[in-house]
Amino acid sequence: MKRFKIALAAFAASVFFAGGASAVTTIDETTKYGGAIDPIVAQLGSSTFLHFVWNGTPAASYVTFTTDKQFDLYFTHYITYPFMEEGTSGLILKRLAPDPMDYTGNPSGPGCDDSDVPSGDLPSCTAISSPVNVTPAYIDIAYNPNQTTPIFAGLSAGTYLIGVKEGDKPETGLAQFVVAEVPLPAGGLLLLTGLGGLVAVRRRRKAA
Helix, strand or coil, X not given: CHHHHHHHHHHHHHHHCCCCCCCEXXXXXXXXXXXXXXXXXXXXXXXXXXXXXXXXXXXXXXXEEEECCCEEEEEEEEEECCCCXXXXXXXXXXXXXXXXXXXXXXXXXXXXXXXXXXXXXXXXXXXXCCCXXXXXXXCCCCECCCCCCXXXXXXXXXXXXXXXXXXXXXXXXXXXXXXXXXXXXXXXXXXHHXXXXXXXXXXXXXXX
16 A cells, blocks of 8 residues: 555656646645545646545545636546456536536446535536456446547636545545647647556556
């Protein structure tokens, strides 16, 4: 467990100390419940990285942000401890203003019907997992990490709420999302895949 926490800290630090104009104008609020830690928000060039980490369930955490640019949302990493623990978590994405919209309204989906998670008026979500963690019954409907294809593309400027909730398993994990301006600047795609490589190296070393 200690090594997992150190790896998470190093991964966050690798993107925290870079500068540049970001697609996200302001972080308005962060909220956590249960076993979640405070969401980690990091800027790298024109992209903003959002890390949701939990160490015990039930857990939920949310970030409210405002952007003045069109953006794509990438789901880039889903890491658990133990590494291959089966389970799915719930993603929540809502546009609060202008023109409120719920992008993940699936309250009966896996990881989304966990009423024991204190989430206020934010019950609806969509399943996220990874190919090594996903519950077999939901392998075709859960979002999986992808560094090259956004899960939501061409989202308009405005104020958004994004969050992750987990009611049972995995008990310890990290989900990372990237808010990237449209169009993605030259080299931006290489940056996303490069960060994915850092996690891949960690996984191979652990397996060895």
